[in-house]
Amino acid sequence: MNFFLTFVEFLVAIGIVVTLVTNYLIINKLWKRRMLREVTESVSIAAALLGLFNGIPFLIMFLLINPNPAAATKTTIGIVTAVIFVLIGSGLWVAEFRKRGFRSLFLRALNLERKESADLLKRLVQPRGATQILRVLHELASVDGHVDERETEIIRHFAREWRLEAPGTAGDGAQGGMIGLRKAITDYLNLNPPAKQVADLRDVLQALVESDTRVAWQESVALEEVDGMLAEYTAGEDAVLAMHEVLIVPQSEPQVEAVRTLLPGREEKFVRGGRVFSVGSFFSARYAEFVCERYISLGLFTTVVAADQAVGGQ
Numbered sequence: 001m002n003f004f005l006t007f008v009e010f011l012v013a014i015g016i017v018v019t020l021v022t023n024y025l026i027i028n029k030l031w032k033r034r035m036l037r038e039v040t041e042s043v044s045i046a047a048a049l050l051g052l053f054n055g056i057p058f059l060i061m062f063l064l065i066n067p068n069p070a071a072a073t074k075t076t077i078g079i080v081t082a083v084i085f086v087l088i089g090s091g092l093w094v095a096e097f098r099k100r101g102f103r104s105l106f107l108r109a110l111n112l113e114r115k116e117s118a119d120l121l122k123r124l125v126q127p128r129g130a131t132q133i134l135r136v137l138h139e140l141a142s143v144d145g146h147v148d149e150r151e152t153e154i155i156r157h158f159a160r161e162w163r164l165e166a167p168g169t170a171g172d173g174a175q176g177g178m179i180g181l182r183k184a185i186t187d188y189l190n191l192n193p194p195a196k197q198v199a200d201l202r203d204v205l206q207a208l209v210e211s212d213t214r215v216a217w218q219e220s221v222a223l224e225e226v227d228g229m230l231a232e233y234t235a236g237e238d239a240v241l242a243m244h245e246v247l248i249v250p251q252s253e254p255q256v257e258a259v260r261t262l263l264p265g266r267e268e269k270f271v272r273g274g275r276v277f278s279v280g281s282f283f284s285a286r287y288a289e290f291v292c293e294r295y296i297s298l299g300l301f302t303t304v305v306a307a308d309q310a311v312g313g314q
Contacts, residue, residue, distance in 0.1 A: 043089030138167035144216035228283020244288035
């Protein structure tokens with residue numbers, strides 16, 4: 001039994017030495033770089049203070065109430081380490097902060113940590129498809145050919161929160177107006193994001209459009225179509241939304257070949273005895289008309305059909 005107790009005391013002594021060496025190595029790395037601002041700002045003062053205040057009661061107990069030299073020594077090492085962490089983390093030796101007092105530096109470091117305290121949590125709750133969401137926001141902001149500074153700031157805000165690079169501004173990187181926006185939404189929904197997240201995105205897009213106090217017609221039309229796409233996704237199998245199909249009605253064989261070139265792989269069908277090609281079905285009547293006009297400008301007879309009724313033509 002005496003041998004066992006002696007052996008345990010030996011291990012405790014070794015443990016104290018290991019603790020001392022370990023803390024020395026950690027502090028040594030920081031101490032050599034204590035004049036670098038990036039290093040000081042990487043030290044958590046809050047964690048050091050918690051360790052400091054947590055160690056003091058144990059030190060009092062091991063010194064005065066229930067004397068235990070080994071435990072008191074180990075606790076003292078932890079307290080000294082915490083004090084050094086606080087001093088380094090405050091930026092006391094950083095050249096640009098030398099004219100500021102310790103109290104000012106200490107409060108600055110605490111305030112910086114307060115702002116960064118939720119960074120890891122925000123990273124963990126980064127929404128599915130965050131990169132694609134930023135693309136959607138940028139496409140919507142660019143749809144009228146102009147990105148307002150307030151729209152840019154909203155996009156940058158989300159990029160900062162999610163630790164992602166914001167898309168280019170002033171239309172840079174946009175895929176192409178309303179068509180590009182619809183494709184970006186489709187790509188995002190193909191990621192199968194949670195319905196709650198999609199519903200929240202609808203509100204964000206509305207706020208983005210209204211942020212510059214000027215809603216262009218392109219934004220209004222695009223938002224109608226996007227809202228329908230997101231509403232259908234959130235409703236799931238219960239979705240019952242009116243659709244507007246854009247049909248091209250070729251007037252000659254050369255036009256048939258032209259349509260096949262424009263819409264590769266699209267099969268023709270017969271409606272009321274006529275041969276047509278479907279460009280696609282859309283939620284917004286105005287968006288469908290916009291798509292329709294694109295093909296009319298190419299000299300193709302194009303119409304929008306909703307509820308089996310022709311809404312427009314060439």
